[in-house]
Amino acid sequence: xxxxxxxxxxxxxxxxxxxxxxxxxxxxxxxxxxxxxxxxxxxxxxxxxxxxxxxxxxxxxxxxxxxxxxxxxxxxxxxxxxxxxxxxxxxxxxxxxxxxxxxxxxxxxxxxxxxxxxxxxxxxxxxxxxxxxxxxxxxxxxxxxxxxxxxxxxxxxxxxxxxxxxxxxxxxxxxxxxxxxxxxxxxxx
Amino acid sequence: xxxxxxxxxxxxxxxxxxxxxxxxxxxxxxxxxxxxxxxxxxxxxxxxxxxxxxxxxxxxxxxxxxxxxxxxxxxxxxxxxxxxxxxxxxxxxxxxxxxxxxxxxxxxxxxxxxxxxxxxxxxxxxxxxxxxxxxxxxxxxxxxxxxxxxxxxxxxxxxxxxxxxxxxxxxxxxxxxxxxxxxxxxxxxxxxxxxxxxxxx
Numbered sequence: 001x002x003x004x005x006x007x008x009x010x011x012x013x014x015x016x017x018x019x020x021x022x023x024x025x026x027x028x029x030x031x032x033x034x035x036x037x038x039x040x041x042x043x044x045x046x047x048x049x050x051x052x053x054x055x056x057x058x059x060x061x062x063x064x065x066x067x068x069x070x071x072x073x074x075x076x077x078x079x080x081x082x083x084x085x086x087x088x089x090x091x092x093x094x095x096x097x098x099x100x101x102x103x104x105x106x107x108x109x110x111x112x113x114x115x116x117x118x119x120x121x122x123x124x125x126x127x128x129x130x131x132x133x134x135x136x137x138x139x140x141x142x143x144x145x146x147x148x149x150x151x152x153x154x155x156x157x158x159x160x161x162x163x164x165x166x167x168x169x170x171x172x173x174x175x176x177x178x179x180x181x182x183x184x185x186x187x188x189x
Numbered sequence: 190x191x192x193x194x195x196x197x198x199x200x201x202x203x204x205x206x207x208x209x210x211x212x213x214x215x216x217x218x219x220x221x222x223x224x225x226x227x228x229x230x231x232x233x234x235x236x237x238x239x240x241x242x243x244x245x246x247x248x249x250x251x252x253x254x255x256x257x258x259x260x261x262x263x264x265x266x267x268x269x270x271x272x273x274x275x276x277x278x279x280x281x282x283x284x285x286x287x288x289x290x291x292x293x294x295x296x297x298x299x300x301x302x303x304x305x306x307x308x309x310x311x312x313x314x315x316x317x318x319x320x321x322x323x324x325x326x327x328x329x330x331x332x333x334x335x336x337x338x339x340x341x342x343x344x345x346x347x348x349x350x351x352x353x354x355x356x357x358x359x360x361x362x363x364x365x366x367x368x369x370x371x372x373x374x375x376x377x378x379x380x381x382x383x384x385x386x387x388x389x390x
Contacts, residue, residue, distance in 0.1 A: 008378050010218035017211025026210065029296070031227035033372050096375035099227060177231055177294040183207050 001169065004096035005150040007031075011133055012099060015153065018115055018129055019103055023185055027178045028170065029101040034093045041168045043086055051082025058085065061120075061138035072142045088147035100169040102162075104178050109159060116155045129153060193373070194305040195225070196352045197361040202293035204330075204348040210296050213326055213349055216312055217300055221380070225373040226299035226366050237287035239364055240350075248279030255282065258335060269339070285344040297365045301373055306358050309351045318347050 006015055019026075044050050055078025062068045070076040073084055103112060117128025122137045124130035134152050141149035156162035166174055200213050218224070232240070243251070252275030259266050266273045270281055300309060314325025317335060321328035327347050338345040352358035362371075 004375075007224065008375065008381075010221070010377055010379060012224060013211045013213070013215025013218050015211070016214060020208035020211050023208075026205070026229055026294075026296075029227060029229040031224065031370075031372055033374075097225075097372035101229075175230075177229060180202070180293040181206060 001154040001165075002099040002101070003093065003150070003152055003154060004098060005092075005134070006152040007099065008096050009133075011152065014133065015129055016101075019112070022105070022111060022115060023182065024103040024105040024108060024112070025178060025180075025182050027102040027104045027176055028166075028174060029099060030170065030173065031097050031099050032169070034098050036090060036094070038168055039090045039093050042165065043089060045083055045086035048079055051086070052078040053082070054085050055079060055081035058138065085148055092146075092148050092150065102166060102170075102176075109156060109162060112155045113157060116153055119151060120149065121151050124151075193301055194303065194355060194358075195299055195301050195362060195373075196305040196309050196355075196358045197350070197365060198298045198300055198309060198352075199290070199350040199365070200296040200298075201290060201347075201349060202295055203289070203346040205294060205296060207330075207348075209330060209348060212330070214298075216326060217309065220302075220308060220312065221377070222300045222302040222305060222308065223373075223377050223380075224298060225301045226362075226371045227296070228298075228366070228370065229294055229296050231294050232291050232297075234287065234291055236364060237291045240290065240361065241283050241286045243279070243283060245276060248283060249275045250279070251282045252276055252278030252280075255335075255339065258339075262336070282344070285338075285342070289344040289346075290350070299362055299366060299371060306352055306355050310353065313349055313351045316347055317345060 002012060002015060006012060016026075040046075058073070058081050059066065059069050059078075062072065066076050069081075073081050075081060075084075105111065115129060117124030117130035119130075120137055121130040121134030124134070126132070130151055130153070134150065136149040136151065138149050141147055156165050198213070198217070200210050204210065204213060214224070255278055256266055256273060256275060259269070266278065270278060272278060272281075302308060312326060314321030314327035316327075317333075318327040318331035319334035321331075323329060326349060330348055331346055333346045335345060352361050
């Protein structure tokens with residue numbers, strides 16, 4: 001999913017091009033305005049385990065310094081931090097349209113994750129999408145009052161997650177259009 | 190100048206197959222156009238038929254154009270198409286256009302910006318790729334021309350469709366998208382930065 005920052009920064013073509021150049025094949029794509037319902041399914045903040053996990057990750061982002069964490073979020077309760085982060089992410093995802101897209105290819109999940117780069121853009125590998133076009137960090141996001149950092153894109157981390165997310169974001173409008181050839185590998189497959 | 194003019198762009202299946210979606214979008218984004226609708230879809234026969242809806246007068250004009258070209262090359266259209274009636278020929282050409290746009294999935298998009306129709310047509314380049322200037326999408330990515338296409342009994346592979354007039358754009362946007370699929374309620378950063386530039390003067 002291309003998040004609002006990739007759209008307002010006019011980076012959609014460059015990101016699509018990265019996938020196409022890798023020989024990945026577009027299967028489905030739509031531009032939509034994300035709804036609160038979709039976001040709450042995508043990030044299950046009511047699930048205590050999920051929210052606490054986010055809180056723990058936030059502590060890691062602050063180098064394990066509880067004092068700084070408390071200063072930043074006004075609390076050191078992991079679940080509460082999870083909720084604060086969720087609200088910020090919701091605001092981020094509905095601030096402008098998103099583009100949901102599905103790609104197919106040999107080891108597509110793994111390759112797309114690799115291509116996208118690690119979660120925090122500033123520390124993402126140079127040459128990856130985040131490493132090339134984004135520059136945010138969790139600490140900068142908190143400092144500037146945004147809470148959640150902008151990292152351009154979300155990619156499923158397993159086939160099961162991809163299926164779950166396709167249901168959330170495409171719903172009944174999903175149609176697999178992979179039955180076509182790409183000239184790049186017309187004689188390989 | 191209308192600042193929020195909209196235009197329809199369809200990356201046709203020849204562009205999709207060649208992996209040129211990102212390239213086309215990048216060029217439209219680069220000039221500062223705003224993407225407000227996008228769907229990857231398989232167009233139906235009915236959509237293709239309506240998309241290339243033409244008056245008899247226009248079909249006749251398309252047909253006559255082909256006949257004139259053939260005359261120059263001293264080819265008998267009857268031998269090639271079984272007819273030299275401009276209207277019948279026009280119908281054949283429309284048929285090819287519908288065939289190309291329904292051949293496989295395409296990427297339909299709506300772009301918005303000042304004089305968007307004209308700006309996108311400029312970036313796309315001449316409909317006949319061979320004539321299209323270097324630097325345009327068609328000039329850079331296709332060599333196709335009517336002579337080759339007619340020989341192979343098909344429409345020219347010109348990568349994308351772009352609305353020709355604001356009126357045509359309105360008709361085509363309604364054909365390809367429903368109102369609730371248009372997401373124009375946001376601002377791209379290029380505009381935001383420019384507004385700031387002027388307000389701080």
